[in-house]
Amino acid sequence: MSRFKALVFRVMHHPTVPDFQQCVSFDAFSNQHQELAYNVTCLFAMYFFPLVVITVCYVCIFWEINTNSKEISGKSVSTGTGRIQLRRSDQRPLARARRRTLRMTVTIVSVFAFCWLPYATMTLW
Structure with missing residues (x-):
């Protein structure tokens, strides 16, 4: 690829500013x-x-966290007399972690897209 770039790009002097x-x-x-x-x-x-790769990776991460947290929150414990559901208070930190993960995912993808958009726009100018 660097050989191809050497064919495309070259150093030129400015027509009015010689240095x-x-x-x-x-x-x-x-x-x-x-x-x-x-x-x-x-x-x-x-x-x-890269935008598609980042988006797919973060969606997969969020999906895995979401799936695992639902499995954990839906787990029941076996006892000698039967099955009991885990307490509801255990689910609040999981829901908060899911929300924070989703917010972080959207932020990272949005920042990448927003920061590189001017360069991408100027490339096609």
Whole structure:
């Protein structure tokens, strides 16, 4: 990939400020469609694919926590005379943990999407 980037990007001098150099991709592609395809591919690789992976991972984590906490809260204890349900007071910390996990999941995914959105938008400009 770095070899491909070396073909796309090059250091050029500013036309009016001789001491200023910048890495640019001007005239790296033979037509506009190739440049658009490159930009869209980079956008998917650096924004949409990571966003989907992060979202799926956190949803799986939340799903697992939610499923396990429901199993724990629904457990009953066997005694010699029968089965008894665990106390309701044991379920409050689990419900609070689920809410906090959901809030953290939404926050992390939203912050990633929000922080990278300007770059993703400028990529297609």
